[in-house]
Amino acid sequence: xxxxxxxxxxxxxxxxxxxxxxxxxxxxxxxxxxxxxxxxxxxxxxxxxxxxxxxxxxxxxxxxxxxxxxxxxxxxxxxxxxxxxxxxxxxxxxxxxxxxxxxxxxxxxxxxxxxxxxxxxxxxxxxxxxxxxxxxxxxxxxxxxxxxxxxxxxxxxxxxxxxxxxxxxxxxxxxxxxxxxxxxxxxxxxxxxxxxxxxxxxxxxxxxxxxxxxxxxxxxxxxxxxxxxxxxxxxxxxxxxxxxxxxxxxxxxxxxxxxxxxxxxxxxxxxxxxxxxxxxxxxxxxxxxxxxxxxxxxxxxxxxxxxxxxxxxxxxxxxxxxxxxxxxxxxxxxxxxxxxxxxxxxxxxxxxxxxxxxxxxxxxxxxxxxxxxxxxxxxxxxxxxxxxxxxxxxxxxxxxxxxxxxxxxxxxxxxxxxxxxxxxxxxxxxxxxxxxxxxxxxxxxxxxxxxxxxxxxxxxxxxxxxxxxxxxxxxxxxxxxxxxxxxxxxxxxxxxxxxxxxxxx
Numbered sequence: 001x002x003x004x005x006x007x008x009x010x011x012x013x014x015x016x017x018x019x020x021x022x023x024x025x026x027x028x029x030x031x032x033x034x035x036x037x038x039x040x041x042x043x044x045x046x047x048x049x050x051x052x053x054x055x056x057x058x059x060x061x062x063x064x065x066x067x068x069x070x071x072x073x074x075x076x077x078x079x080x081x082x083x084x085x086x087x088x089x090x091x092x093x094x095x096x097x098x099x100x101x102x103x104x105x106x107x108x109x110x111x112x113x114x115x116x117x118x119x120x121x122x123x124x125x126x127x128x129x130x131x132x133x134x135x136x137x138x139x140x141x142x143x144x145x146x147x148x149x150x151x152x153x154x155x156x157x158x159x160x161x162x163x164x165x166x167x168x169x170x171x172x173x174x175x176x177x178x179x180x181x182x183x184x185x186x187x188x189x190x191x192x193x194x195x196x197x198x199x200x201x202x203x204x205x206x207x208x209x210x211x212x213x214x215x216x217x218x219x220x221x222x223x224x225x226x227x228x229x230x231x232x233x234x235x236x237x238x239x240x241x242x243x244x245x246x247x248x249x250x251x252x253x254x255x256x257x258x259x260x261x262x263x264x265x266x267x268x269x270x271x272x273x274x275x276x277x278x279x280x281x282x283x284x285x286x287x288x289x290x291x292x293x294x295x296x297x298x299x300x301x302x303x304x305x306x307x308x309x310x311x312x313x314x315x316x317x318x319x320x321x322x323x324x325x326x327x328x329x330x331x332x333x334x335x336x337x338x339x340x341x342x343x344x345x346x347x348x349x350x351x352x353x354x355x356x357x358x359x360x361x362x363x364x365x366x367x368x369x370x371x372x373x374x375x376x377x378x379x380x381x382x383x384x385x386x387x388x389x390x391x392x393x394x395x396x397x398x399x400x401x402x403x404x405x406x407x408x409x410x411x412x413x414x415x416x417x418x419x420x421x422x423x424x425x426x427x428x429x430x431x432x433x434x435x436x437x438x439x440x441x442x443x444x445x446x447x448x449x450x451x452x453x454x455x456x457x458x459x460x461x462x463x464x465x466x467x468x469x470x471x472x473x474x475x476x477x478x479x480x481x482x483x484x485x486x487x488x489x490x491x492x493x494x495x496x497x498x499x500x501x502x503x504x505x
Contacts, residue, residue, distance in 0.1 A: 005152040007159045010133065011141040017043060018050035020143060022175035023161055024126065025051050026186050026201050027154050030079045030106045030466060033122050035114035038130035043141050044112045047130065048083055051110065055081065057177045066112075070098045073107075077179060080107035086116040095120050106466055124149035157254075161201065164256045165190075168249040170197070189261060196263075197248065202227040202255040212318055220318050222309035223390045227255045230389035232299040232306035233361075234259075240293065242286065243374055243384040252302065262372035262384040273409050279373050279383070280411075283366075283403055284419045286380040288426035291360045291396040311362055311394030316351050317344065320449055322456025323501070330459040331502050339500060346493050350445060354395055357442075362394040363387075366402040368409055397442040401450050405480040407473050413483070440487075447484035448493060451477045455504070474504035 011017045024034065034051075036044040049063040055076040066072045066085040074081045084100055095101035101120055103109050114121050125148050133140040147155030165171055173192035180186050184207075188199045204226040206216030218225050231252065237244035245259040267279035299306050324340055335343075363385065370387035400423055404416045420443070427434040454477045458470040485494040 002149055002152050004146050004148050005155040005159075006144060006146040007155070009143045009145065009162070010136065011043075011143055012137060013139045014043070014046055014050070017047050017141060017143075018054070019171075019175055020162075021047050021051035022054040022177070022188065023158060023165075024128075024145075025054050025177070026188055026199075027157055027161070028108055028126070030108060032151070032154075033103060033109045033111065033125040035111045035121065035125060035127045036130065037112075037114055037127065039132070042130040042132060044130060045085075047128065047143075048110050048112060052076070052081060052083060054175065054177050071100065077177075080104075082107050082109045084109065084111045086111065086113040089113075089116045092117040092120045122149075124151050126151045126155060157203065160251075160254050161256060164249070164251050164254065165199070168258055170199075170258065173197075175199075190258065196261040198245065198257075198259045198261045200227070200230075200257040200259065202230070202257065204255055217318070221315040222311065222392050226252075227257060227389070228252055228301055228306055229391065230257070232301050233308075233363075233388045233391045236296070236299045236361075237385065237388070240290075240295075241381065242290065243377060243381045244388065245384070245386060250302075262374060262386060265373040265375065266368060267371045267373055267383075268368050268409055273368070275368070275406075275409065275411055275415060276373075277415060279371075280403070280415065280419055281422060282380055283371055283383050284400070284423045285426060286383045286385075287366070287396075287399055287403065288423050288430070289380055292427065292430040295361050297393060308361065309392050310359070311392035311398075313348065313351050313355060315392075316354075316449055317347055319453040320347050320456075322460060323452050325456060326459040326463065327456040328501065330463060331505075333500065333502065335500065339496075343496060343500075346496055347449075350490070350493065351449065354442075354445075357395065359393040360396045362392050362396075362398045364390040364392065364398070364402070366399040367406045395442055395446055397439060397446040398450065400443060401447045405447055405451065405483075407451075407454055407477055410476060441489050444484045444487035444490060447480060448490055451481040451484065455481070471504070478503050 009020060011020065028034065036047055038044055045065050052063045052074055053059055053061045055078060056074070057077065063083070064072065066083050067087060070085060070088065072083045074083065082100070082104065084098070089095070095117055100109070103122060114127070127146045127148065129144040131142050133142045145155055145158065147153070170190045170192055173190040176189035176191060178187040178189055184205045185200060185202045187201070190197045190199050206225050207218035207223060208216050210216055212220035224230065231247055231250060234244045234247055238246065245262060247257060247259055249258040250256070267276055267283060268274060269276055297308055299308065324335060324343060328335060365387045366385070370385065372384035372386060374382050374384045400420070404411055404419050424436045424439065428436065455474060458474055458477070461467040461470045484490065485497060
C-alpha cells in the first residue's frame with residue numbers, strides 16, 4: 001500500500017487559502033475526494049468556497065454553506081462537484097440518503113467534517129486539516145495536507161508545484177482558472193502587478209495502456225507525453241519569428257511551465273462561433289510561410305536535443321484505427337475480420353506514398369481553439385499559436401486541413417475554398433515548382449485521415465474518458481469526411497465507408 005504523503009502550509013489570510021485551493025483544483029479531476037477538517041471557525045467552508053469559485057471562474061459565485069442541506073451540487077466548467085458538510089451526520093448510514101455512499105465517480109467530492117463518518121471515506125483521498133495560528137495573526141491558519149493511496153502522488157505534486165511557483169517569484173500572484181483541453185494538462189492564469197502569465201501543469205503521462213506493439217497510444221502516434229516537446233517547438237517557432245508563447249520559467253522534470261499570456265482574443269466570433277475571414281487569412285498565410293522554409297529535424301533543449309518524430313505510416317494507421325476500435329462499436333457496427341483487413345489494406349496503400357515526399361513541421365492541432373489574435377503585432381505575427389507539443393514531421397497538407405476543416409466550428413465551404421486557393425497562390429509565388437494538383441490530392445487524403453481519426457477520438461473521449469460534449473462535433477466532422485471522400489483518388493475508401501460506416505447520431 002502506498003504510504004501517505006504529507007506537508008504543511010502556513011496561510012496568512014483567506015487570500016493565501018484561496019491560492020492553495022486553486023493549486024489543489026489544478027491537480028484534481030472527476031472521482032477525486034478532498035476532505036476539510038478542523039475546529040469550528042478554522043476556515044473549512046471558506047476554503048471550500050474558494051475552490052468552487054476558482055473552478056467557476058467567478059469571485060462572486062454564490063456558495064452557501066451546506067450545513068443544513070448537507071450536500072450542495074455544482075455543475076462547474078471542468079467537472080461536477082459535490083460540497084458536503086457532515087457535521088449533522090449521526091450515523092454513516094445517512095450518507096446513502098444524501099448521495100454520498102457510494103461516492104459518485106464522475107464528480108469531485110469536497111467534504112467538510114469527514115471525522116463524522118471516518119469509515120465511509122475512500123482510501124484514495126486528499127485530507128486538509130486546518131487549524132488557527134493566532135501567533136501569526138487573527139486570520140492566519142495552518143494547513144496540513146495529506147494524500148492517501150493514489151492521492152499521495154497528487155500531494156507530492158502539489159508540494160512541487162508550490163515550490164516551483166515560489167521560486168519563480170509568483171507565490172503572491174492571484175490564480176484564475178482556465179479551461180482545459182482533451183489532454184491531461186491543466187492551466188491557470190497568474191496575475192501579479194497587472195501582468196498575466198500562464199501556468200501549465202503537464203504531468204508526464206501516457207495516453208492509455210501499452211496496446212500498440214508494447215506502446216501506449218500516445219507513444220505509438222507520437223503525442224507528447226511530457227513538457228519537453230512544447231518547450232523545444234516553442235523555441236523553434238520563436239527563432240523563426242512566429243508567435244509562440246515565450247517560456248519564462250520551466251521545470252522540465254516535473255512538467256511545470258510559466259509562459260507568456262497571449263490573452264483571449266481568438267479568430268472566431270459570434271454564437272455559434274464563425275471564422276473571422278481576415279484572421280483565417282493570416283493563419284493560412286502563416287502556414288504557407290512555415291511550409292516554404294527549410295526546417296530542422298532536431299531542436300535544442302537545456303540539457304539535450306529534441307528529435308521531432310516522423311508522422312510515419314504506422315502512426316497514421318493507428319490513428320485511423322480509432323474508427324474501427326471506437327466509432328463503429330459506438331454506432332453498433334460489428335465488422336467481419338475480412339472487412340477490417342480491407343480497411344487496413346486500403347489505408348496502407350493510400351498513405352504508403354507519403355514517406356517519400358517532402359516533410360515539414362506538422363503542428364497537428366492548428367485550429368481555432370489554439371489560435372490567438374495579437375492585434376498589436378504585424379502580418380502573420382498577429383497569429384499566436386499556443387498548442388504545438390504534438391508536432392511531427394509530415395505532409396504540409398495536414399495543418400491546412402486542420403485550419404480549413406475546423407473540428408469545433410463550421411467553416412463555410414466557400415471560405416475553405418477561398419483560403420485553400422490563397423495558400424496555393426502563396427506557395428507558388430514562393431516556389432514555381434509547387435504542384436497544386438498534387439497538393440489537392442494530398443489535402444483530400446489528409447482530410448480523410450484526420451476526420452476518420454477524429455470520429456474515433458471523440459467516441460473514445462465519450463466512452464473512455466467521460467467527456468460526452470465532444471460528440472456534438474461528430475456531425476461536422478462527418479460532413480468534412482464525406483467532402484474529402486468525393487476526391488477521385490479516394491473512390492475505394494468511399495465505397496468501403498458507404499458500406500460500413502453509418503453517420504453520427
